[in-house]
Amino acid sequence: MTATVIEMKGITKTFPGVRALTDVSFDVRAGEVQALVGENGAGKSTLIKILSGVYQADSGAVHMNGEAVHFAHPVESLRSGIAVIYQEFSLLPERTVAQNLFLGRELRSRYGLIDTARMRAETKDVLTLFAAAGRIDPDRRVGELDVATQQVVEIAKAVSIGARVVVMDEPTAALNEAECEELFATVDALRDRGVAIIYITHRMREITRLADRVTVLKDGEVAARFDKVPAPDAIVRAMVGRDIADFYAPPASPDEIGTPVLTVRDAGNDVLHDIDLDVRAGEIVGLAGIQGAGRVALANAIFGETPFKRGDVTLNGETVSFRTPRKAIMGGIGLLPGDRKSEGLVVMQSVRDNGMLTSRAFAPLWTRDRINAHVDTAGMDRLLDQMKIRAASYDQDIRGLSGGNQQKTIVARWISMRPKLLIFIEPTRGIDVNSKAGIYHLMRDLAREGAGILMISSDLPEVIGVADRVLVMQEGRIVAEFPYGASEQEVMYAATGETEVAA
Template sequence: MTAPVIEMRGITKTFPGVRALSDVSFDVRAGEVQALVGENGAGKSTLIKILSGVYRADSGEVRLGGTPVHFSHPVESLAAGIAVIYQEFSLLPERTVAQNLFLGREPRTRFGLIDARRMREESREALSLFAAAGRIDPDRLVGELDVATQQVVEIAKAVSTGARVVVMDEPTAALNEAECEELFAAVDTLRGRGVAIIYITHRMREITRLADRVTVLKDGEIAARFDEVPEPGAIVRAMVGRDIEDFYAPPARPEEIGAPVLAVRGGGNDRLRDIDLEVRAGEIVGLAGIQGAGRVALAMALFGEAPFDRGEVTLDGETVSFRTPRAAIRGGVGLLPGDRKSEGLVLMQSVRDNGMLTSRAFASPLSSHRRNANGDLGGMDRLLDGMEIRAANYDQDIRALSGGNQQKAIVARWLSMRPRLLIFIEPTRGIDVNSKAGIYHLMRDLAREGAGILMISSDLPEVIGVADRVLVMQEGRIVAEFPHGASEQEVMHAATGERGVAA
């Protein structure tokens, strides 16, 4: 057993009215992956912010290589060899990959000028850790890259600093299956180089695949430590304090599935080809595929953002042609975006106001709802109550809510419009285990009430566990269909084209 690179001893941190951490001790050794897990609000982020110098602990100490350290700013922890990769990237979209990798520490010529050639060369070296390196041009603007490639750049940035400790916070949240495997290979390489890795995730299979040890936080305290990775059920029990039975809601029974809500015949545009698709009332249809396969493009076509230019689309048997999202919403289509913070929420507004964003946009200026004393358009408070949203009150800024509760508020927004078809893109991204189960059951309840649901997720077990049918996309086409309960191997074979599968 090697000595810990990082030790955190007896860490306690209190915010006004809330004890975020209570006597937490934690360590990670060179060349190991220590999984740090827990529900949202368990204290993981606070612990990492103390490690990185964002917060100062009320009591306890941090040791780096056995020596006590006191970081008052993240720059100090980075200089000491601790790099933190947050879910929200720290990249500057209007600068190149190389400029982002060496921001604030650009190599200089002997005349004091930025050495652009050396910066490009060292960028290629930092990126060489990843299989994606060959497709990443150091001179390309980061804003032109897809999310998965930006994730690679973010990790390469941490590696290029020569970090001894790398903290990864939900690093696969925006990645598909193939890209996850690429990330796992990079983690293995870092481990082989002796880097200590703190890996924060809600995905059990990532813990099983990567972790050497597991520490579970609950309500700001250590709930469990595992020196060997146990079966996922033991981790879940430690996280939520009980067994989660029926993690995925039971699939629809044949008698619960009705007539087609959505039907597409021969749909296509510059991203999609020959799309034939049905989603029936009471049914959850999952879309699987690697990034760029066309899953999100299909959602955008149905939502009028990037419409079909050929083929036929019907909703409840009625032919429709949505050329804008506004038209799609009027027609009965709702969409929950993959990035709720940047695409689905106004973070500085209240829970109630976020719930009413769409209904307000479609309300008549003369509507009596406008004169409602508390602004409760369409019974929004009742809808929020029905979602069982945990908030101090609905006037609270939505940014203060957990990811699961934010997602429920977006669902309430769409329910106020009484949609016939709901499209969920990455419905549980960044959401803890217990909240995930709640979202899955909520989706099933919506289906049982007669909605048709189309779900797009990069988490393959999620797609297989939730959907009544799984459609697999490849290069803008639907290439395979599987019933509920299909294996991950079958779906991945179809998604990657490793064997021919009839559409």
């Protein structure tokens, strides 16, 4: 039994009209990973913000290494050795890796000048802890690094200040399989150094892989504690208050699948080669592959963002050649981007306005102010109701909604356009388990209504559980196809270039 580093006792927090936390107790020990899980809105973020000094609890106490502490500001928490790594990094893109590690605490020479050489050397020392150290130049601007490497820099920053507690909030949300494994190795290394880690995630396999203990929050209260990591079903049951035997919707039956909505033959561009693809009405086709395999490039080619330069494409039996997304939308294709906040939402606009963005843009100029081509304001509200979007009002800014409700709003936007083909890129990134199940069932409902769906996800169990067929891409080519029920091992072997599955 290792020493308890952080102990939060009886934490209660109320916002106007909402009780976010009720008598929550939580602790984390040195050299362990404590998974903190729950649906969006369960209270995880509020609890962490109290720990880090962003919010003040109405009642309760926080102890660090056995002594009562009170953080009135995040700087006080950081100085005490608590580092929080959020999904949106706190790095300055125009500064170097070394400058970011020592931001606000720059090393100085005896003459009072910033000692760049010493900062660079100490940055190199810190980075030796990480598998990615060899590809990180301390003098390189952070804005030039990919997301996975920026995350390493963020964690290295925590290590460099001597953090004894590191909080990671959905750290794999934007990472591929290989990058996830690097992150897991980093977490293992921090644990071996005696760092206490609070790990927030919606992904069951990460909990199974990393956690020593699990605490589940539901509706602002502790729903369950597990001193040993149980089977995922037990965690899910505690999170949502019921069994989710039907987590994934049943696959399409043969009589539910119709003729091809999309057909691509011998198509390619600078990234894609010899693409042959069919997506039929009523079915969900999943695209699997490692980062850079060409999955998103294929979606962008179909959608006209980076068009095919050769080959034939038909949509509902008609030959098409979409050179812009606008043409693709007019032709009946919708695309849900992988990063909904930066690519799919106008966060300062209302839920309703976000739902109507595309239909308003494509309405005739003389009707744009009153009724659009496919749905009016009342029609959008009915559609949002059908999607069971949880919002105080559809007039509220969409930034106040959970990730799952934001995602369903984007889906409503495309449904209003009556698409023939819907492309989902990372459909459940950053949303909770119950919302994921809702998105999966929604996708299946759309397919049963006659749409063809092409789904891209870096979560392999998700692809296998949702898709009626799985196509595997490698180096810009489709290299394998698997029916519903394929194993993760089979798909991964195909994605990595192996020719046969190990016994």
